[in-house]
Amino acid sequence: MRKKCERCGNWAPHIKYYYLGFCAKRESISLRDFSCEFYTEIKLEGEFFWCEDCKSLISFLELESHMERGHRIFRGVFLDSDYREEIYEG
Secondary structure, eight states, X not given: OOOOGGGBTTEEEBSSOTTEEEETTTTXXXXXXXXXXXXXXXXXXXXXXXXXXXXXXXXXXXXXXXXXXXXXXXXXXXXXXXXXXXXXXX
């Protein structure tokens, strides 16, 4: 198994662009398929998680049912400060 960012505990996916995310260790944006020396296994600990398939926060109590359905679960989600500029007012 290749150690990609999307499987790293330091990485959080972007809320809108599935191929981007933020690495807390490198403090920079990276592509999902990128890999680096800071790779660490994801440890799903805490109260809330990000379900990328449902595009929502889930609680620890919901975690097991999402994992059983094969959903991609992360410890958090990345929402960059410039993302608001992409929201169109109507």
